[in-house]
Amino acid sequence: MKELLIASYDMEVGGVERSLISMLNNFDYKNHEVDLMLYSHTGDFMNLLPKQAKLLSESKAYKTFRMPIGKILQSAKLPLALARLFAKYKANLNHSHENGYKQLQYMWVYTLPFLPRLKKKYDVAISYLWPHYFVAEKVTAKTKIAWIHTDFSTVDTDEELDFQMWNKFDYIMAVSEECKNAFLSKYKALENKVLVIENITSPEFILNLAAEKVDSPIFQDSRFKIVTVARLSYAKGIDNAVKALKLLKQKGYDDIVWYVVGYGGDEGMLKELIKQNGLEDQFILLGKQLNPYPVMNAADLYVQPSRYEGKAVTVGEAQILSKPVLITNYATANSQVKNGFDGSICEMSIEGIADGIERMYKDKEFRKQLSHNCLDTNYHNSHELQKLYQLI
Template sequence: MKKKILIASFDMEVGGVERSLISLLENFDYEQYDIDLMLYRHQGDFMSLVPNSPNLLPELPLYSTFRKSIGEVIKEGYYMMGISRILAKVNTSLYQKINNLEEPGYYQMQAMWKYSLPILPRLNKEYDIAISYLWPHYFVADKVKAKKKIAWIHTDYSVVETDKKQDLKIWKKFDHIVAVSEACKSSFLKRYCELEHKTKVIENITSPVFIRKMSNENVDNIMQRDKRFKILTIARLSHAKGIDNAVKALKILIERGYKDVVWYIVGYGGDECQIKELITKYNLKDHFILLGKKINPYPYLKVCDLYVQPSRYEGKAVTVTEAKILGRPILITNYSTAHSQIEKGFDGDICDLSIDGIVAGIEHLYDSKDVRERFKENLRNLDFSSKVELINLYELLKLT
């Protein structure tokens, strides 16, 4: 008899976690498993890429409110949810002031779920295995009945601020915790050492054939027509991704005479206004170009001269793996999990996590065409298939 599995996540907006989820769903063995997919909100440009094989459960209205504003939630008549969101916001503001937090987003998300939990409905169906694919994991922990529960980790826990005591209560409700890299696992266990016995690594499932096929899609590609030295970053416009530092680094490069350098950004996010203000302030409108959200970023990735990930922190950046699959020279900042993604000097370079570090890293690779070509040659000889990850996944599912 097939095992019944639930996989839960937020929505299918454009992002690395969502792309990895699609790859996971595409590669599942549906002859062995019946998969239900629970998305809290049936929204996002990647909805059309969700394969037909999993059964997409109906949207539950209360869960769809998490990515909406408090005003929208109250206007739609979900008054108790609105109150819980206000409580979470007030709690986060106080916590941020007391602890002088720079980035309270993770704490606020955690508080939203904590205060909303009593009024959220349960799923009636019982599963053999329930997988929570994206933090915070309250839904699978408290609202799903399953013989075994698995939670995924996609971020670097050494740099995010949460209520550790509250988080630990949720983690303890899972039988297994899956980190997407060894470095991601290590940073998690530094904070939650008591969970080592249930934590293991399964890297993101990727599909090189799909990525290469999509990179050949015919799009109106401004980058293809640009003859300058093209840097590309694919990321949310957020503090974590360091796009503000990228703008400041490019300003320095232009001042140093690298006037044929252009930096393109594929992505969207809450820091867009701030980024645009920086671009205007430094007079970089012709050199730092926001391309916005792209369902298919691969034609842009295929033609860049250098892929740069200027992040402040990452779990394991899906976009870096995708750049490797397409054979692009890569520069990433030295966030704590960087060495799990790049072998410095072999398939890319790692620079200091600072504006000056980004500048120095780009200067070096701009001036060293032979190094860029060596990276490309080395990448051609690497195997990016996910056979090992799939074996590890199925072995984990057998344990449940």
């Protein structure tokens, strides 16, 4: 019986968390004893964790990563609070759209001396969400594995620090071939460590949840319905989606409505943008939802307007629900859909998104064909876990 540790942040509603739940629910517990380390025991997905995975006690020190600095000061953890303040200061020296990545990275680097080690020793330790400093520095294991969920060629990090951290792992798992290639464009020296394991998807789980009854205005809406499920952040391109819908409205498409399920730091900006463009009745933010699948299932078209992705979990879920899918041409787009077969790829611009939607809106037969091809495709891929078992 191999002893494994899997570490991540929390179980808030998100694509990475959904993929972790799928992996844990499809895991081989007959041959593996699994401990799960969550830095914070929070999030709506906590009750979806399988009982076979042993949830380790919450650590007060690691829980601070999900707390505001003021609250850390109140809890008398001065060194951790000062390290967080310095991380924020250093990240803000070079401002970018995603300087939160650098802040998170520096936060780990500067707090490491004040964080406890895990006493138990493991055969394998898996760090599921970047930055992977906990498993790299605070866990003893014969084999260490880190996961890549995003397109690292587009992410602004301190590359030297990042390389040192990645190099402490025996294997690095990318969720798609394109995700792997994007990572290696930045960290070529790590090529012999990087393998591909796709996000585990469970069609039965998604189809069952999609059949549940939920309360949403989308079910009474007779207009052409677009749905996006995403974090409200720069990476997901929801601001471009608002502007694309404005273009379509100017062209006379008044019967298109766009529903977005998700939450995040850009919510205030997006609400203002929707108001500025007079789209309050056509671009509707539904907020965080534990079960987004009934809303996805009600869509005439699923759109992923992202600026970059590793491999968007939600796109695969929309395909499982046999929805016609439109995604922007981000670097890893070809790992998501076979263009023209089970989805369509449009140019990554406001005009490109608008043109892609217009084509889908006009061509009902094309939408039907995409849906039919999705229905005929088997998206169950729990066999991907065999790659992980071989390494273990």
